[in-house]
Amino acid sequence: MRRAPIVIAATAAGLAGVLSFHTKSPRLTLGSLPGVSATTGSTSTGGSSGRSSSGASPPTTSTSTPSSPSTTPTTAPSSTRQATGPQVNYNYGVLSVSVTVKGKTISKVAIASLDDGGNPRSESIDQQSIPLLEQQALQAQSANIQGVSGASYTSAGFQQSLQSALSQLGF
Amino acid sequence: MAAVEPSPRVTPRPRRAIAHREQVMGTVVTIDIYTDDGTCGPEVSLGLARARAILRRADAVFSTWKPESPMSRLRRGEISCGEAPPEMAEVLEMCAVARELSHGWFDPWALPGGVDPTGYVKGWAAQRAVDALDSVEVAGALVNAAGDIASIRSTTPFRIGIAHPVERGELACVVELPGAIATSGNYERGAHLIDPRSGRPVESVASASVTGPDLGLADALATALAVAGGEGLTMFDAIDGYEAFVVLCDGSSQWTPGFPTVRARCRRSDAAGVTPHRSGDGREMDV
Numbered sequence: 408m409r410r411a412p413i414v415i416a417a418t419a420a421g422l423a424g425v426l427s428f429h430t431k432s433p434r435l436t437l438g439s440l441p442g443v444s445a446t447t448g449s450t451s452t453g454g455s456s457g458r459s460s461s462g463a464s465p466p467t468t469s470t471s472t473p474s475s476p477s478t479t480p481t482t483a484p485s486s487t488r489q490a491t492g493p494q495v496n497y498n499y500g501v502l503s504v505s506v507t508v509k510g511k512t513i514s515k516v517a518i519a520s521l522d523d524g525g526n527p528r529s530e531s532i533d534q535q536s537i538p539l540l541e542q543q544a545l546q547a548q549s550a551n552i553q554g555v556s557g558a559s560y561t562s563a564g565f566q567q568s569l570q571s572a573l574s575q576l577g578f
Numbered sequence: 579m580a581a582v583e584p585s586p587r588v589t590p591r592p593r594r595a596i597a598h599r600e601q602v603m604g605t606v607v608t609i610d611i612y613t614d615d616g617t618c619g620p621e622v623s624l625g626l627a628r629a630r631a632i633l634r635r636a637d638a639v640f641s642t643w644k645p646e647s648p649m650s651r652l653r654r655g656e657i658s659c660g661e662a663p664p665e666m667a668e669v670l671e672m673c674a675v676a677r678e679l680s681h682g683w684f685d686p687w688a689l690p691g692g693v694d695p696t697g698y699v700k701g702w703a704a705q706r707a708v709d710a711l712d713s714v715e716v717a718g719a720l721v722n723a724a725g726d727i728a729s730i731r732s733t734t735p736f737r738i739g740i741a742h743p744v745e746r747g748e749l750a751c752v753v754e755l756p757g758a759i760a761t762s763g764n765y766e767r768g769a770h771l772i773d774p775r776s777g778r779p780v781e782s783v784a785s786a787s788v789t790g791p792d793l794g795l796a797d798a799l800a801t802a803l804a805v806a807g808g809e810g811l812t813m814f815d816a817i818d819g820y821e822a823f824v825v826l827c828d829g830s831s832q833w834t835p836g837f838p839t840v841r842a843r844c845r846r847s848d849a850a851g852v853t854p855h856r857s858g859d860g861r862e863m864d865v
Contacts, residue, residue: 552752553610556761556787557725557741567606570599 486510490575491519492568500524504568508576516569591734592717595622602633603700604643605724611711612718612732621713629707629721636703639663642694653692673698676798679817683802683810701760701797704728708793726760726800728793737840743784744829750785751823751831753838758793762786762804783807783824789838790820808832 491505505519593616598609609629611622639662641647648662659667673686673695686695704723708730711719718732729736738759739749753759763785786803788796803810803822814822814834823833833839 552737552739552749554608554720554722554727554736555725555739555741555749556727556759557743557763557785567601 487514488576490572492570492572492575494520495567502565502568504565504572506569506572506576508573513573592732596626598626598630600630600633603637603641603703603723605700607633607704607707607724608720608722609707609711610720610722611716613715614717619715621715622711625711625713625716625719628710632707632710633703636665636699636706639665640669640695640699640703642691642696649695653694655692669695669699669702672702672794673798676795676802679795679813680799680802680806680810681813683806683813684798697801698794698798700724701726701728701758701792702794705758705793723793726758726793726797727755728758729755740785740787740823740825742829743825744827750825751833751839753787753789753823754840756789756821756838757791758796759787759789760793760797760800761788762797762800784827784829785825786810787823788814788820789822790817796820 487507487509489505489507492503494501494503500522502521503519505515505517506513507515507517592612592614594610595613595616595618596609596611598611600607600609609626611618611626613619613622638644638647640649642649642653644650648657648666651657652659652662652666659670670686670693673684673693676684676698677686684697686697687693700723704721704726705728708719708721708728711721712730716730718734718736719730720736721728725741727738736755737752738755739752740759740761742750743763783804786800788800788803790796790799799814799817799820799822802813803824806813808824808826811822811824811832811834814820821834821837823831823837823839825831
C-alpha cells in the first residue's frame, strides 16, 4: 500500500481545491435551468468576483415556482437572442459565459471571457473542462435526464454565469 | 393531467416545484423538489429550509478552509473529537467504514495535514439534505452537489447522465437512479499508479461512478475507485447495494453486473479486448 496514500493525497488535494472555491461568498441562490428566473440586474462587464449578480434579492425569493415550471420567455418565442453572464471567479481565474437561445431552446453556450492569469495548470484544466461544461448544459436540456453526474473544477463559476445569462433572457 | 395522456399506462409525472441553487461547501448545490401537481406547499418550503440549514451547518463544521471550523481546530489538535459537534464522530466513524470497505484506497487519515474527511462530507451532507426534504407533499427530490447526486422517492425514477470524461460533450451512460450516484475524476492522469499488491501498473481510469442507497458512502467509494482503477471494481462484490462504473482513459467503460444502466455506449474497443461486465439482460445499446 506504499503508493496508495500518496495517490489518494493527490486526489484529495484536487478535491480540496474544489472545496476551497468561493469561500468569500458562502451563500447564493439562483434559479435553476430552465424554469426559474433569478432576478438579475447587472450584466457582463462588472468583475463581480464570485458574487452572484442576483445577490440583492432575498435568498428564498428566487427559489420557488408556485405553479408552472415551464419556461416563458418574454419576447417572441422564435427569435434568437443572446446574453452574457457576469464575470465570476473560479479556481484559477475569472470567466464569463454567454448563452444563445432560440425560442425556448438553448442553442449555444460558450465562454465569453476567460482570464486565468497564465497559470499553466489552469490552462490544461480549462481545456478539459470547459467544453465539457458547455455540452453538459446543452445535453441536460435535450436528454430525458434530471441531472449529470461528474466532477469538474469550474462548474460552480460556469453555472453561476450561465444562470445569470439565462435569467437575462427570461429563462 | 393524466387524462390527456394517450396511453392509460402512463402515470402522471411529478412536476418540479422548486429548483434552488445554494452556494455552499465551495461549490454549487442544486436542490430540485417535485410534487404531483408542481405546486409548492408549506411542507415543501419547510423541507427546503431544513435542507439548506443542513448544508450550511456541514460547511461550518467540516470546512478545512475556515480556520475556526471544528474540523480545522481538530486538525490543529486544539480540540478532541469528543469536544467537537456530535456529527464529527459520526462522520469519522463512517470514514473508517469506507476505508475498510475500499481496502484502504479511501483513507482520510493518510493525508498530509491531519485527518481530512472531505471526500466523504460533501456526499454525506447532500444525503442528509435530501432526506430532510421528505414530506407528504413531496413526490421526489434531488440534491446535486456539483455532480454528486442524492435522491428520495419518486414515483417515476430519476434518470441521471454520467458525463463522459474523455469524449467531451458525450454522456458515458444514463442510469436510473437507485438512490445516489457519485462520480470522481482522476485528474492526475499522467501519473503511473502502481498496484501495491501486485507491483504492476493499475489500469488507470478517467472517471469512476458509484451508485447506492447513501451518497456519503458512494462519494467515498467513488474517490477510492478513481484511484484504484478498473481492478477496483471487484471490491464491490463485497459491498451490498453499491454498484460501480468506470470510464477508462481510452474512452471505454466497465461496470459491475448490477450497475443500473438504462443506456450505455457499446464501443468497438470493448470487443477488441477490454471486456466490460455486462448487465446480462441485453439492455446495452448504442446511444
